[in-house]
Amino acid sequence: MEGLPLTESEIAGFGVGALLLCATVAAPKVDAFIAASQRRSLGMCKRCGDLRMIACSECRGVGSIKKGGPLVRILDDFYESLGEGSSPTQLIACTKCRSKGRTVCPECSKLR
Ligand SMILES: [Zn+2]
Numbered sequence: 037m038e039g040l041p042l043t044e045s046e047i048a049g050f051g052v053g054a055l056l057l058c059a060t061v062a063a064p065k066v067d068a069f070i071a072a073s074q075r076r077s078l079g080m081c082k083r084c085g086d087l088r089m090i091a092c093s094e095c096r097g098v099g100s101i102k103k104g105g106p107l108v109r110i111l112d113d114f115y116e117s118l119g120e121g122s123s124p125t126q127l128i129a130c131t132k133c134r135s136k137g138r139t140v141c142p143e144c145s146k147l148r
């Protein structure tokens with residue numbers, strides 16, 4: 037191996053390094069994939085892990101959403117007519133999850 041810039045062990049080292057790099061980059065995806073397949077093999081819901089609840093997509097688990105929609109706009113007009121000027125950002129109760137921040141898992145409700 038004289039004259040070569042890299043020894044065999046160095047090449048092997050690079051190979052392992054590249055492999056580790058790939059593993060590190062791919063790890064979150066692999067984890068998610070393994071978790072999903074594990075849940076499936078355990079008979080658990082792959083979406084919620086048998087909690088039967090998932091974070092509300094409407095309020096993202098907060099339980100309240102920022103103003104918007106016709107009713108809130110009416111309220112905004114009302115506040116403005118009271119002379120409050122620009123109304124502060126209002127949070128209204130999420131109607132989708134009833135302020136719980138969680139909704140029934142669609143996967144589970146589909147199955148059961
Ligand atoms: Zn919600």
Ligand SMILES: [Zn+2]
Nearest residue numbers: 081084141144
């Ligand atoms: Zn589920």
